[in-house]
Amino acid sequence: MKPALGLGTPIGMSNRLKNHCDTHALAACVALTLVIVVVLGASVEAQTLTTLYSFTGGSDGGYPDAGVVVDKAGNLYGTTPYGGSSYNGVVFQVSPSGAETILYDFGFADGANPYTPVIRDYTGNLYGTTWDGGASGQGTVYMIDTTGTHTVLHNFAGGTTDGCGPEGSLVMDKYGSLYGTTWNCGARNYGTVFKLGKNGAYGLLHSFSGRDGAYPDASLILDTLGNVYGVTSGGGSASAGVVYKLTKRGIEVLHAFSGAIDGCSPSGTPAMDKAGNLYGTTSGNGCSSNGTVWRVSQKGVETILHSFAGGTADGCNPYGGVVGDSKGNAYGNTSSCGAYNSGTLWELSGPTLSLLHSFAGSDGFFPSGDLRRDSNGVLYGTTRNGGTNDVGTVWSYVP
Numbered sequence: 001m002k003p004a005l006g007l008g009t010p011i012g013m014s015n016r017l018k019n020h021c022d023t024h025a026l027a028a029c030v031a032l033t034l035v036i037v038v039v040l041g042a043s044v045e046a047q048t049l050t051t052l053y054s055f056t057g058g059s060d061g062g063y064p065d066a067g068v069v070v071d072k073a074g075n076l077y078g079t080t081p082y083g084g085s086s087y088n089g090v091v092f093q094v095s096p097s098g099a100e101t102i103l104y105d106f107g108f109a110d111g112a113n114p115y116t117p118v119i120r121d122y123t124g125n126l127y128g129t130t131w132d133g134g135a136s137g138q139g140t141v142y143m144i145d146t147t148g149t150h151t152v153l154h155n156f157a158g159g160t161t162d163g164c165g166p167e168g169s170l171v172m173d174k175y176g177s178l179y180g181t182t183w184n185c186g187a188r189n190y191g192t193v194f195k196l197g198k199n200g201a202y203g204l205l206h207s208f209s210g211r212d213g214a215y216p217d218a219s220l221i222l223d224t225l226g227n228v229y230g231v232t233s234g235g236g237s238a239s240a241g242v243v244y245k246l247t248k249r250g251i252e253v254l255h256a257f258s259g260a261i262d263g264c265s266p267s268g269t270p271a272m273d274k275a276g277n278l279y280g281t282t283s284g285n286g287c288s289s290n291g292t293v294w295r296v297s298q299k300g301v302e303t304i305l306h307s308f309a310g311g312t313a314d315g316c317n318p319y320g321g322v323v324g325d326s327k328g329n330a331y332g333n334t335s336s337c338g339a340y341n342s343g344t345l346w347e348l349s350g351p352t353l354s355l356l357h358s359f360a361g362s363d364g365f366f367p368s369g370d371l372r373r374d375s376n377g378v379l380y381g382t383t384r385n386g387g388t389n390d391v392g393t394v395w396s397y398v399p
Contacts, residue, residue: 021284062391067369088112129166165191188212240264263292268321290316315344325337
């Protein structure tokens with residue numbers, strides 16, 4: 001079961017948002033071995049963020065912890081870990097006009113507490129994971145087809161030979177196989193990477209040892225060769241998290257965070273450019289102990305693109321990943337700080353980070369999931385709290 005929430009923990013906070021950073025203040029960035037760019041652009045909130053849906057916390061769900069996916073018609077699909085008829089969470093659809101439809105209501109035996117977003121195949125089937133529930137109470141991998149039929153594809157058993165507590169979303173390769181991670185269990189109880197074949201065959205690809213990473217809570221990405229990339233929020237040489245690459249030959253740690261100016265506790269789905277460079281965020285440390293945006297090359301060279309300064313003019317503590325556009329700009333969110341200390345939506349263009357929007361509470365508070373960008377450049381996301389009922393929102397932003 002998911003550990004009880006501690007005092008001061010935002011409602012609905014998942015393990016993904018509990019970093020492993022030593023959050024002592026870093027007074028200044030000196031004697032840098034990295035090129036650190038901390039130029040902050042002026043706020044550019046000329047466009048309007050639209051709250052598409054505010055959850056009530058009842059049968060419609062509440063406290064969405066992950067982002068959404070969008071189809072060609074503009075419908076959004078996502079999950080909430082709470083709410084529903086049994087308070088075990090739901091899978092929802094929100095139309096472009098803001099109408100919500102519950103696609104599935106979890107009852108624990110079939111899964112519970114989906115902290116991850118869903119993915120969607122070309123026929124419209126949805127796939128996802130639940131942290132709890134299932135046959136062993138250790139979480140599930142599930143599919144919901146276009147008729148709304150729910151199927152458990154895998155029940156996690158825990159222990160040393162299987163994972164437990166899946167928290168990053170799934171990714172599908174060109175053959176229809178699914179890849180994902182679990183937060184715990186495996187050979188050393190530091191989590192796993194798994195594969196689920198289109199035929200239902202389950203395989204444990206890697207058990208983290210601690211040195212090569214621990215507690216993977218972010219989604220994976222695949223390159224054209226089928227190599228798997230991800231981050232872990234803990235582990236590595238400084239126990240501050242790693243960026244890793246998993247091939248048929250085994251795992252390679254591309255970068256182990258030091259927990260100092262390069263950040264700690266990377267979270268969210270990384271992005272990859274055409275050259276194979278990876279981009280992402282850390283939720284803690286950096287120059288002001290407020291987190292960073294980073295780039296890591298295939299050779300393991302890390303560059304800090306931005307250290308969040310906090311306060312009203314910048315964000316702090318990003319838990320979502322990075323999404324890019326064709327011009328090389330990056331977009332993301334921070335869970336806190338900004339004009340109203342309720343989180344921000346940002347754009348990084350070259351060396352300049354600009355705030356696109358500061359959440360005010362009424363339009364959302366504590367955005368922590370990954371963003372989604374459609375073919376028209378529209379950004380979509382969720383906030384865990386805030387909105388009309390203070391139990392989270394689904395929003396869109398048109399640049």
